[in-house]
Amino acid sequence: xxxxxxxxxxxxxxxxTLSELIADNPQVxxxxxxxxxxxxxxxxxxxxxxxxxxxxxxxxxxxxSVAAGLASEGKVPFCASFTCFATRRVYDQITISVAYANxxxxxxxxxxxxxxxxxxxxxxxxxxxxxxxxxxxxxVYAPCDALELRSVMRYMxxxxxxxxxxxxxxQVSPIFAAEYAFDPHRAAVLREGRDVTLVSTGYMTQxxxxxADELHRAxxxxxxxxxxxxxxxxxxxxxxxxxxxxxxxxxxxQNVIGGLGxxxxxxxxxxxxxxxxxxxxxxxxxxxxxxxxLLSKHGFGPAHIAAACRRLAAASExx
Amino acid sequence: MHCPVTEPAEFDREEFDRMAxxxxxxxxxxxxxxxxxxxxxxxxxxxVIITLYxxxxxxxxxxxxxxxxxxxxxxxxxxxxxxxxxxxxxxxxPASWLKTLNADGTRLPSHADARYxxxxxxxxxxxxxxxxCACGAAYAARLDRKSHRVFCIIGDGESNEGQVWEAAxxxxxxxLDNLLVITDYNKLQIDAFTDDLLxxxxxxxxxxxxxxxVLEMDGHDWDSVYDTLQAALATQGKPKMIIAHTIKAKGCxxxxxxxxxxxxxxxxxxxxDKFLNSLPLKAALPY
Numbered sequence: 001x002x003x004x005x006x007x008x009x010x011x012x013x014x015x016x017t018l019s020e021l022i023a024d025n026p027q028v029x030x031x032x033x034x035x036x037x038x039x040x041x042x043x044x045x046x047x048x049x050x051x052x053x054x055x056x057x058x059x060x061x062x063x064x065s066v067a068a069g070l071a072s073e074g075k076v077p078f079c080a081s082f083t084c085f086a087t088r089r090v091y092d093q094i095t096i097s098v099a100y101a102n103x104x105x106x107x108x109x110x111x112x113x114x115x116x117x118x119x120x121x122x123x124x125x126x127x128x129x130x131x132x133x134x135x136x137x138x139x140v141y142a143p144c145d146a147l148e149l150r151s152v153m154r155y156m157x158x159x160x161x162x163x164x165x166x167x168x169x170x171q172v173s174p175i176f177a178a179e180y181a182f183d184p185h186r187a188a189v190l191r192e193g194r195d196v197t198l199v200s201t202g203y204m205t206q207x208x209x210x211x212a213d214e215l216h217r218a219x220x221x222x223x224x225x226x227x228x229x230x231x232x233x234x235x236x237x238x239x240x241x242x243x244x245x246x247x248x249x250x251x252x253x254q255n256v257i258g259g260l261g262x263x264x265x266x267x268x269x270x271x272x273x274x275x276x277x278x279x280x281x282x283x284x285x286x287x288x289x290x291x292x293x294l295l296s297k298h299g300f301g302p303a304h305i306a307a308a309c310r311r312l313a314a315a316s317e318x319x
Numbered sequence: 320m321h322c323p324v325t326e327p328a329e330f331d332r333e334e335f336d337r338m339a340x341x342x343x344x345x346x347x348x349x350x351x352x353x354x355x356x357x358x359x360x361x362x363x364x365x366x367v368i369i370t371l372y373x374x375x376x377x378x379x380x381x382x383x384x385x386x387x388x389x390x391x392x393x394x395x396x397x398x399x400x401x402x403x404x405x406x407x408x409x410x411x412x413p414a415s416w417l418k419t420l421n422a423d424g425t426r427l428p429s430h431a432d433a434r435y436x437x438x439x440x441x442x443x444x445x446x447x448x449x450x451x452c453a454c455g456a457a458y459a460a461r462l463d464r465k466s467h468r469v470f471c472i473i474g475d476g477e478s479n480e481g482q483v484w485e486a487a488x489x490x491x492x493x494x495l496d497n498l499l500v501i502t503d504y505n506k507l508q509i510d511a512f513t514d515d516l517l518x519x520x521x522x523x524x525x526x527x528x529x530x531x532x533v534l535e536m537d538g539h540d541w542d543s544v545y546d547t548l549q550a551a552l553a554t555q556g557k558p559k560m561i562i563a564h565t566i567k568a569k570g571c572x573x574x575x576x577x578x579x580x581x582x583x584x585x586x587x588x589x590x591x592d593k594f595l596n597s598l599p600l601k602a603a604l605p606y
Contacts, residue, residue, distance in 0.1 A: 051462065054458070056485075056489055057488070057489075057492075059485035059488070059489070061447075061448075061451070061481070061482040061485060062451045062454070062482060062485035062486050062488075062489055064451075065448040065449075065450075065451030065452045065454075065455065065486075066451050066452070066454050066455035066458065066486075067455060068441075068448075068451075068452050068455060069392075069441070069451065069452035069453060069455020069458070069459065070455040070456070070458060070459045071455075072433075072440065072441060072452065072455070072456055072459075073455070073456050073459035073460065073463070074459070075455075075459050075462075092445055092448075093445075093448055093451075095445075096442070096443075096444060096445040096448060097442075097445075097448045097451070097452055100442060101433060101434065101441070101442035102434060
């Protein structure tokens with residue numbers, strides 16, 4: 001059964017898993033702001049658990065603060081919207097009603113980064129990992145496949161913790177097997193190697209795995225670290241890998257400022273100064289375009305990741 | 320005043336008048352002691368808060384998180400000093416805390432904070448959010464078939480915020496009749512009179528058109544406050560809005576009904592004395 005989830009669009013995995021969480025704990029609630037079909041919760045959650053499903057309309061600010069009120073009464077609300085509306089539009093509501101008040105609200109940003117393609121630049125949020133990471137009390141997760149998404153959601157429901165999670169909507173390549181258990185304090189070492197460390201999160205990990213395998217076959221031993229939690233950040237795994245390889249490439253479906261690459265640089269500059277190359281969107285807004293076009297334009301597709309790893313691995317003077 | 324841990328009492332007009340005057344003196348002292356603070360919006364709520372905490376709210380100071388309690392969300396969180404005083408007088412925490420308002424390391428920050436203060440149900444301070452939080456608390460109570468009531472106090476300046484009207488739509492749509500909201504309509508916001516800066520009128524019609532039961536009261540008249548609250552609580556099927564007509568900084572003649580009452584600055588002893596002397600009654604401080 002668990003492998004069947006790999007064949008589903010991630011949003012339907014979200015809906016199915018949220019439905020299971022509600023069945024397990026009736027305090028769990030599903031909040032939406034008129035994008036419930038896009039989030040995969042309508043009809044899955046709406047029809048099975050109508051009493052736990054609350055659609056507030058196109059009013060994201062109200063959704064977040066209503067969720068805070070629900071959480072203050074013991075509910076466990078999962079609030080979803082497009083990433084742009086779930087984070088930057090309601091940044092103060094999340095900051096004060098949720099994080100500052102330290103209430104158990106789960107914010108879910110769907111269609112992160114370039115996956116918002118057809119909706120274009122207005123709907124592309126390239127800074128959610130960065131801005132949510134800068135918020136005290138907030139955990140920030142970016143699961144990379146269906147089984148990790150399920151494990152992350154179970155963790156979220158079981159832990160009293162303001163949390164932000166990216167939700168990729170479409171189907172993605174399987175990375176993890178059924179026995180995988182998410183731990184926000186531990187990065188997943190997906191491939192081991194001594195030549196270069198590749199650090200990835202969320203949507204990009206499915207591209208990073210075949211790149212690492214291809215480079216291994218070409219004689220470049222890539223150590224691939226997947227970070228399902230950008231905050232808290234597992235510093236030990238990163239530092240240990242960087243000490244070994246002395247070369248680090250980061251890749252994220254984000255602006256290169258402040259997100260995963262930023263976190264990596266903060267840690268390494270303090271604990272293990274290392275040459276780092278950050279791949280992602282170079283401080284630009286999005287535009288309506290295919291993912292392929294945007295990956296090529298901004299230089300963080302599989303070929304760019306491979307080239308960056310090769311370049312660093314070949315460099316004689318690093319660190 | 321020795322700020323006894325007061326039980327809700329039978330209404331005695333003289334007693335309540337004296338309590339209100341003493342509270343105005345103590346609140347002004349708390350803020351002056353801190354060197355600055357939101358005086359106007361705290362003083363405009365004195366009769367409303369006294370009536371709530373001595374005649375209306377079901378709360379248990381010995382068990383601040385008692386599940387059956389009525390909730391109160393002070394969405395205009397900057398009026399926290401009057402709420403802190405009410406909670407201290409009802410015995411939620413020692414009156415000695417009151418003199419620490421805004422002091423380094425205090426448990427009583429300028430805006431109402433549920434993390435540190437027993438008896439505060441929601442952390443507020445960023446205007447517009449508390450009403451949505453109260454809607455969430457009321458929605459949860461309905462889901463769980465609990466009989467407590469959710470009270471919320473918003474400001475007139477705060478009602479400039481779009482989120483207030485998102486919440487108004489939400490509560491009206493869901494007919495949250497366990498939610499009672501009071502607008503502290505003192506007609507002043509930070510920069511100017513509300514009618515000159517961004518008029519809310521016709522305020523009664525606005526709330527009514529959003530599906531709310533709307534009542535109005537004189538927020539400084541004991542009978543008007545109590546009777547209107549009781550009348551609102553007796554209605555069913557809709558969320559309730561009470562527009563409380565109040566006077567900002569009521570009783571502090573130095574700044575009463577003036578924009579500068581919003582956040583007073585008290586840089587020196589002379590200013591401190593000027594504020595305290597502008598009040599009609601000098602109370603013994605409970606700290």
